[in-house]
Amino acid sequence: MHWFKQCLPHGLSLQLGIGMFSEHSKLQSTNELIDRIHASSAAVVAIGLPTSKNSSHLRAESDAPFRIARELLRDEGNPFAENAKDLSGPDIFEYLGSAELESEDEFDRIRKISATAFRSGKRPLFIGGDHSVTYPIVAGLSEVHGPVSILHFDAHPDLYDCFQDNPLSHASPFARILENGFASSLWQFGIRTLTPHQCAQVRRFGVHCNEMRDHKRWKAPVFDGPVYVTVDLDALDPAFAPGVAHQEPGGMSVRDILDILNECSGMVVGSDIVEYHPGRDVNGITAIVAAKLARELVGRLDSDCGVRA
Numbered sequence: 556m557h558w559f560k561q562c563l564p565h566g567l568s569l570q571l572g573i574g575m576f577s578e579h580s581k582l583q584s585t586n587e588l589i590d591r592i593h594a595s596s597a598a599v600v601a602i603g604l605p606t607s608k609n610s611s612h613l614r615a616e617s618d619a620p621f622r623i624a625r626e627l628l629r630d631e632g633n634p635f636a637e638n639a640k641d642l643s644g645p646d647i648f649e650y651l652g653s654a655e656l657e658s659e660d661e662f663d664r665i666r667k668i669s670a671t672a673f674r675s676g677k678r679p680l681f682i683g684g685d686h687s688v689t690y691p692i693v694a695g696l697s698e699v700h701g702p703v704s705i706l707h708f709d710a711h712p713d714l715y716d717c718f719q720d721n722p723l724s725h726a727s728p729f730a731r732i733l734e735n736g737f738a739s740s741l742w743q744f745g746i747r748t749l750t751p752h753q754c755a756q757v758r759r760f761g762v763h764c765n766e767m768r769d770h771k772r773w774k775a776p777v778f779d780g781p782v783y784v785t786v787d788l789d790a791l792d793p794a795f796a797p798g799v800a801h802q803e804p805g806g807m808s809v810r811d812i813l814d815i816l817n818e819c820s821g822m823v824v825g826s827d828i829v830e831y832h833p834g835r836d837v838n839g840i841t842a843i844v845a846a847k848l849a850r851e852l853v854g855r856l857d858s859d860c861g862v863r864a
Protein backbone atom coordinates (compact mmCIF):
# COMPACT_ATOMS: atom_id res chain seq x y z
CA MET A 556 0.00 0.00 0.00
CA HIS A 557 2.77 2.39 0.87
CA TRP A 558 4.27 2.50 -2.60
CA PHE A 559 0.82 3.18 -3.98
CA LYS A 560 0.19 6.08 -1.61
CA GLN A 561 3.53 7.54 -2.55
CA CYS A 562 2.38 7.66 -6.15
CA LEU A 563 -0.61 9.82 -5.29
CA PRO A 564 -0.22 13.57 -5.56
CA HIS A 565 0.22 15.08 -2.13
CA GLY A 566 -1.92 17.91 -0.89
CA LEU A 567 -1.34 20.04 2.20
CA SER A 568 -0.81 17.83 5.17
CA LEU A 569 2.33 17.16 3.18
CA GLN A 570 -0.18 18.46 0.83
CA LEU A 571 0.37 22.06 0.09
CA GLY A 572 -0.61 22.76 -3.47
CA ILE A 573 1.74 25.33 -4.98
CA GLY A 574 -0.62 28.29 -4.46
CA MET A 575 -1.43 27.28 -0.90
CA PHE A 576 2.22 26.70 -0.17
CA SER A 577 3.38 30.11 -1.31
CA GLU A 578 0.62 31.56 0.83
CA HIS A 579 2.30 29.79 3.77
CA SER A 580 5.55 31.60 3.00
CA LYS A 581 3.99 34.86 4.28
CA LEU A 582 4.53 35.83 7.91
CA GLN A 583 1.49 35.32 10.16
CA SER A 584 0.36 37.43 13.10
CA THR A 585 0.21 35.71 16.50
CA ASN A 586 -3.60 35.57 16.35
CA GLU A 587 -3.59 34.15 12.81
CA LEU A 588 -1.25 31.37 13.91
CA ILE A 589 -3.31 30.64 17.01
CA ASP A 590 -6.40 30.33 14.79
CA ARG A 591 -4.48 27.95 12.51
CA ILE A 592 -3.42 25.81 15.49
CA HIS A 593 -7.06 25.52 16.62
CA ALA A 594 -8.30 24.83 13.08
CA SER A 595 -5.74 22.11 12.34
CA SER A 596 -6.73 18.47 12.69
CA ALA A 597 -3.09 17.35 12.57
CA ALA A 598 -1.41 15.80 15.63
CA VAL A 599 1.93 17.42 14.79
CA VAL A 600 2.05 21.03 13.62
CA ALA A 601 5.14 22.84 12.35
CA ILE A 602 5.51 26.57 13.01
CA GLY A 603 8.31 28.80 11.70
CA LEU A 604 9.93 31.28 14.11
CA PRO A 605 12.13 33.48 11.92
CA THR A 606 14.13 35.76 14.19
CA SER A 607 17.82 36.59 14.48
CA LYS A 608 17.22 39.32 17.03
CA ASN A 609 19.35 37.62 19.68
CA SER A 610 21.97 36.15 17.37
CA SER A 611 25.48 37.22 18.41
CA HIS A 612 27.13 37.01 15.01
CA LEU A 613 25.05 36.73 11.81
CA ARG A 614 21.44 37.42 10.94
CA ALA A 615 19.55 34.78 8.99
CA GLU A 616 17.06 35.42 6.19
CA SER A 617 13.45 35.49 7.40
CA ASP A 618 12.46 32.72 4.98
CA ALA A 619 14.86 30.24 6.65
CA PRO A 620 12.04 28.17 8.27
CA PHE A 621 10.08 28.17 5.02
CA ARG A 622 13.09 26.80 3.12
CA ILE A 623 13.30 23.84 5.51
CA ALA A 624 9.52 23.28 5.29
CA ARG A 625 9.72 23.38 1.49
CA GLU A 626 12.33 20.61 1.51
CA LEU A 627 10.19 18.59 3.90
CA LEU A 628 7.05 18.99 1.82
CA ARG A 629 8.47 18.44 -1.65
CA ASP A 630 6.04 16.48 -3.79
CA GLU A 631 8.81 14.26 -5.10
CA GLY A 632 10.16 13.63 -1.60
CA ASN A 633 9.59 10.55 0.51
CA PRO A 634 6.88 11.30 3.12
CA PHE A 635 7.81 8.37 5.39
CA ALA A 636 9.87 8.65 8.55
CA GLU A 637 12.20 5.73 9.24
CA ASN A 638 9.71 4.36 11.81
CA ALA A 639 7.26 4.00 8.86
CA LYS A 640 5.07 6.93 9.93
CA ASP A 641 3.56 8.47 6.79
CA LEU A 642 3.66 12.23 7.19
CA SER A 643 1.18 12.58 4.33
CA GLY A 644 -1.38 10.42 6.15
CA PRO A 645 -4.59 11.97 7.47
CA ASP A 646 -4.31 14.12 10.60
CA ILE A 647 -0.62 13.47 11.10
CA PHE A 648 1.27 16.59 10.05
CA GLU A 649 0.61 20.14 8.94
CA TYR A 650 2.90 23.12 8.33
CA LEU A 651 1.09 26.20 9.59
CA GLY A 652 3.47 28.94 8.39
CA SER A 653 5.85 31.36 10.10
CA ALA A 654 5.21 33.89 12.86
CA GLU A 655 5.83 37.60 12.49
CA LEU A 656 8.67 38.25 14.97
CA GLU A 657 11.68 40.55 15.46
CA SER A 658 9.49 42.82 17.60
CA GLU A 659 10.06 44.05 21.17
CA ASP A 660 7.49 41.53 22.41
CA GLU A 661 8.63 38.58 20.30
CA PHE A 662 9.23 36.32 23.33
CA ASP A 663 5.66 36.99 24.53
CA ARG A 664 4.39 36.08 21.05
CA ILE A 665 6.40 32.84 20.96
CA ARG A 666 5.35 31.89 24.49
CA LYS A 667 1.68 32.46 23.61
CA ILE A 668 1.91 30.41 20.41
CA SER A 669 3.75 27.62 22.24
CA ALA A 670 1.34 27.49 25.20
CA THR A 671 -1.63 27.46 22.77
CA ALA A 672 -0.16 24.56 20.80
CA PHE A 673 0.58 22.45 23.89
CA ARG A 674 -2.71 23.33 25.60
CA SER A 675 -4.67 22.24 22.53
CA GLY A 676 -2.94 18.84 22.68
CA LYS A 677 -0.72 19.37 19.63
CA ARG A 678 2.84 18.09 19.40
CA PRO A 679 4.54 21.11 17.82
CA LEU A 680 7.76 21.27 15.82
CA PHE A 681 9.19 24.81 15.78
CA ILE A 682 11.60 25.80 13.04
CA GLY A 683 13.95 28.70 13.86
CA GLY A 684 15.22 31.27 14.06
CA ASP A 685 18.16 31.58 16.38
CA HIS A 686 18.39 29.42 19.52
CA SER A 687 17.00 32.15 21.80
CA VAL A 688 13.48 31.01 20.75
CA THR A 689 13.79 27.82 22.84
CA TYR A 690 13.45 29.83 26.07
CA PRO A 691 9.94 31.23 25.36
CA ILE A 692 8.90 27.93 23.71
CA VAL A 693 9.82 25.95 26.84
CA ALA A 694 8.24 28.65 29.05
CA GLY A 695 4.95 28.05 27.18
CA LEU A 696 5.44 24.28 27.38
CA SER A 697 6.02 24.38 31.15
CA GLU A 698 2.72 26.27 31.62
CA VAL A 699 0.98 23.17 30.30
CA HIS A 700 3.19 20.20 31.21
CA GLY A 701 5.25 21.60 34.12
CA PRO A 702 9.04 21.11 34.08
CA VAL A 703 10.15 18.76 31.27
CA SER A 704 13.31 16.88 30.38
CA ILE A 705 15.25 18.49 27.55
CA LEU A 706 17.36 16.66 24.97
CA HIS A 707 19.67 19.24 23.37
CA PHE A 708 21.96 18.80 20.35
CA ASP A 709 24.48 21.64 19.88
CA ALA A 710 28.17 22.48 19.42
CA HIS A 711 27.63 25.03 22.23
CA PRO A 712 26.13 24.59 25.71
CA ASP A 713 24.22 27.93 25.43
CA LEU A 714 24.48 28.40 29.19
CA TYR A 715 26.02 31.88 29.32
CA ASP A 716 24.59 33.93 32.15
CA CYS A 717 24.85 36.86 29.74
CA PHE A 718 26.52 37.17 26.34
CA GLN A 719 27.51 40.48 24.70
CA ASP A 720 25.44 42.23 27.41
CA ASN A 721 22.36 40.31 26.30
CA PRO A 722 20.84 37.85 28.83
CA LEU A 723 18.39 36.73 26.12
CA SER A 724 21.20 35.90 23.66
CA HIS A 725 21.09 32.70 21.63
CA ALA A 726 24.12 31.75 23.78
CA SER A 727 21.98 31.86 26.98
CA PRO A 728 18.56 30.14 26.58
CA PHE A 729 19.33 27.16 28.81
CA ALA A 730 20.59 29.39 31.66
CA ARG A 731 17.19 31.15 31.57
CA ILE A 732 15.23 27.89 31.30
CA LEU A 733 17.07 26.24 34.21
CA GLU A 734 17.03 29.21 36.59
CA ASN A 735 13.26 29.53 36.02
CA GLY A 736 12.71 25.84 36.83
CA PHE A 737 11.17 25.13 33.39
CA ALA A 738 13.25 21.94 32.94
CA SER A 739 13.66 18.96 35.25
CA SER A 740 16.85 17.87 33.47
CA LEU A 741 18.99 18.96 30.54
CA TRP A 742 20.95 16.44 28.44
CA GLN A 743 23.33 17.96 25.91
CA PHE A 744 25.11 16.14 23.05
CA GLY A 745 27.72 17.36 20.57
CA ILE A 746 29.32 20.04 22.80
CA ARG A 747 32.81 21.14 21.73
CA THR A 748 33.13 24.78 22.84
CA LEU A 749 33.12 24.71 26.67
CA THR A 750 34.64 27.75 28.37
CA PRO A 751 35.48 27.99 32.12
CA HIS A 752 32.30 30.06 32.68
CA GLN A 753 30.14 27.52 30.88
CA CYS A 754 31.82 24.64 32.79
CA ALA A 755 30.82 26.43 36.01
CA GLN A 756 27.25 26.77 34.67
CA VAL A 757 27.18 23.03 33.82
CA ARG A 758 28.08 22.27 37.46
CA ARG A 759 25.74 24.93 38.87
CA PHE A 760 22.69 23.55 37.05
CA GLY A 761 23.66 19.85 37.10
CA VAL A 762 23.60 19.64 33.29
CA HIS A 763 24.38 16.28 31.65
CA CYS A 764 26.89 17.72 29.19
CA ASN A 765 28.09 15.09 26.70
CA GLU A 766 31.14 16.50 24.97
CA MET A 767 32.07 15.54 21.44
CA ARG A 768 35.55 14.44 22.56
CA ASP A 769 33.87 11.72 24.69
CA HIS A 770 31.45 10.59 21.97
CA LYS A 771 32.65 6.97 22.00
CA ARG A 772 31.43 6.66 25.60
CA TRP A 773 28.03 8.35 25.15
CA LYS A 774 24.90 6.63 26.37
CA ALA A 775 21.41 7.63 25.29
CA PRO A 776 19.45 9.20 28.16
CA VAL A 777 16.68 7.38 29.98
CA PHE A 778 13.71 9.71 30.41
CA ASP A 779 10.31 9.19 31.90
CA GLY A 780 7.59 11.76 31.37
CA PRO A 781 7.52 14.55 28.80
CA VAL A 782 10.65 15.31 26.77
CA TYR A 783 11.41 18.36 24.61
CA VAL A 784 14.00 17.91 21.84
CA THR A 785 15.97 20.94 20.62
CA VAL A 786 18.32 20.66 17.64
CA ASP A 787 20.84 23.43 16.92
CA LEU A 788 22.06 22.58 13.43
CA ASP A 789 25.64 23.47 14.41
CA ALA A 790 25.70 20.26 16.50
CA LEU A 791 26.35 18.66 13.12
CA ASP A 792 29.78 18.75 11.58
CA PRO A 793 29.90 21.57 8.98
CA ALA A 794 30.55 18.83 6.41
CA PHE A 795 26.89 17.84 6.91
CA ALA A 796 25.45 21.26 7.69
CA PRO A 797 27.50 24.25 6.53
CA GLY A 798 24.48 26.61 6.63
CA VAL A 799 24.94 27.81 10.23
CA ALA A 800 26.40 30.98 11.77
CA HIS A 801 28.99 29.20 13.90
CA GLN A 802 30.66 26.41 11.93
CA GLU A 803 32.49 24.19 14.42
CA PRO A 804 34.31 21.20 12.90
CA GLY A 805 34.60 17.87 14.72
CA GLY A 806 30.85 17.52 15.13
CA MET A 807 28.05 14.96 14.87
CA SER A 808 26.74 13.17 11.82
CA VAL A 809 23.05 13.13 10.90
CA ARG A 810 23.02 9.46 11.91
CA ASP A 811 24.58 10.22 15.34
CA ILE A 812 21.62 12.50 16.12
CA LEU A 813 19.05 10.00 14.84
CA ASP A 814 20.65 7.17 16.88
CA ILE A 815 20.33 9.10 20.15
CA LEU A 816 16.80 10.18 19.26
CA ASN A 817 15.85 6.55 18.52
CA GLU A 818 17.53 5.13 21.60
CA CYS A 819 16.26 7.62 24.20
CA SER A 820 13.16 6.67 26.16
CA GLY A 821 10.39 9.02 27.26
CA MET A 822 7.52 10.77 25.55
CA VAL A 823 8.58 13.48 23.11
CA VAL A 824 5.94 16.24 23.33
CA GLY A 825 7.58 18.97 21.28
CA SER A 826 10.69 19.93 19.40
CA ASP A 827 12.62 22.60 17.58
CA ILE A 828 15.25 22.86 14.85
CA VAL A 829 17.14 26.16 14.98
CA GLU A 830 20.02 28.23 13.62
CA TYR A 831 19.61 27.61 9.88
CA HIS A 832 21.43 30.32 7.88
CA PRO A 833 20.55 29.96 4.17
CA GLY A 834 23.18 32.54 3.18
CA ARG A 835 25.97 30.23 4.37
CA ASP A 836 24.44 27.05 2.93
CA VAL A 837 26.03 25.15 0.04
CA ASN A 838 23.58 23.92 -2.62
CA GLY A 839 20.79 23.86 -0.01
CA ILE A 840 22.28 20.77 1.69
CA THR A 841 21.67 22.11 5.21
CA ALA A 842 17.97 22.65 4.43
CA ILE A 843 17.79 19.04 3.18
CA VAL A 844 19.51 17.78 6.33
CA ALA A 845 17.22 19.91 8.53
CA ALA A 846 14.18 18.55 6.66
CA LYS A 847 15.39 14.97 7.23
CA LEU A 848 15.75 15.66 10.97
CA ALA A 849 12.32 17.33 10.93
CA ARG A 850 10.75 14.28 9.27
CA GLU A 851 12.24 11.95 11.88
CA LEU A 852 11.17 14.25 14.72
CA VAL A 853 7.61 14.34 13.34
CA GLY A 854 7.70 10.53 13.17
CA ARG A 855 8.73 10.35 16.83
CA LEU A 856 6.28 13.06 17.94
CA ASP A 857 3.40 11.31 16.21
CA SER A 858 4.39 7.87 17.60
CA ASP A 859 4.51 9.26 21.13
CA CYS A 860 1.14 10.95 20.66
CA GLY A 861 -0.93 8.05 21.94
CA VAL A 862 0.51 8.53 25.41
CA ARG A 863 -0.80 11.52 27.32
CA ALA A 864 1.69 13.58 29.27
Ligand code: MN
Binds near residue numbers: 709
Ligand atom coordinates in the same frame (compact mmCIF):
# COMPACT_ATOMS: atom_id res chain seq x y z
MN1 MN B 1 25.30 26.23 18.55
Ligand code: MN
Binds near residue numbers: 713725787
Ligand atom coordinates in the same frame (compact mmCIF):
# COMPACT_ATOMS: atom_id res chain seq x y z
MN1 MN C 1 22.52 26.72 20.27
